Amino acid sequence: MSEPTKDAAAPDHHNMLLSQGFSSFPTTATLDHHLINYNHYSPFMMYHDLQNPSTDQFDRTHHHNPPDHDLCSLFLQASADYITTTPSTPFHLSSNNCSSSEVAVCNTSKNCNNSNTEVVITDIAAENPPTPNSWGSLSSPEAGGVDEDSSSKGKKDLQLKVCEGGDIGKSKKLKAEKTKKKEDKKKQREARFAFMTKSEVDNLEDGYRWRKYGQKAVKNSPFPRSYYKCTSQKCSVKKRIERSHEDPLVVITTYEGQHNHHSPATIRGGAAAAFFTPSLFSPPPPPLPPAFPIFPQVDLFSPSTTTQQYSQQQQPQLPDHHHYSLFPDMLSSFLRNPHDP
DNA sequence: CGCTTTTGACCTGCGC
């Protein structure tokens, strides 16, 4: 997981969570073609293998408790910081396992001060995230980027050629070209992150201002999906909010793209300031329970440093990509154990 | 009055 870069004045949501007893972990990876989801912040490192639901190790004992909405929002703000300021994702994902409408299931449980919050971040399609230099020119029609219409028109032309071609070899070649074009188009899509949050409130405050531009009924779900755009000029970030049909208490928030500006709440000290209220930061959090045995609780940025040291060392810097490259191997080694016969 | 939400129409991709 990366450390967001911040202004001196900006609240440090990441460290606020760390001070609450949450530790930082990467989000998602694939292992043996299985999509594995990790907690973003959690005192417990838990996971769920999508293709082996029997390995579900979620702590469901606190689900009846009312969720702590402030904490949910803090998660979202920290995650939004991450999305806004992280120039690259930790590792590539197999987004094929997860369609735009499917969000992988994984839970994080925290039982602290009678609050129970479950937040999950799933990097759905981060195959070709923009670099920091490209933040101002994200590929979207609104930002004057790649025109989706023209690419789809080209695709139609290609389909026509495939139909007209009598030569099998040529047809195969064209089909391959078609597939490649499809993949290229997928790569052009903005990075997407899905958050699953246990909450009675659909639209949790995440520090940014959004304008709703659509709502659609979702197949096989009684709950509609809402579409939002960031109201900031030249920012093409979108988010979708829907409730899980499997668990109506779970809100699935999917962010697409990266903000090219800071959170208005951060600047105004509005919503973010609420997180400094005594309800969250006084009295100090109780000691952490032991980490989940299979997944040692480590700070992946600097395993030997404390949270405080970590923030002092890392805060002013951009995320170091070398750290990310360590994650897949490290986590794969963690994750293999539960599946071993 | 300006901004946001609602909602039906429209567009696009995909499978058959």
Place this chain on the structure above:
DNA sequence: GCGCAGGTCAAAAGCG
């Protein structure tokens, strides 16, 4: 080509 589902647009309505 057709139907379906997801996503977006844009006019109208709602709200502070």
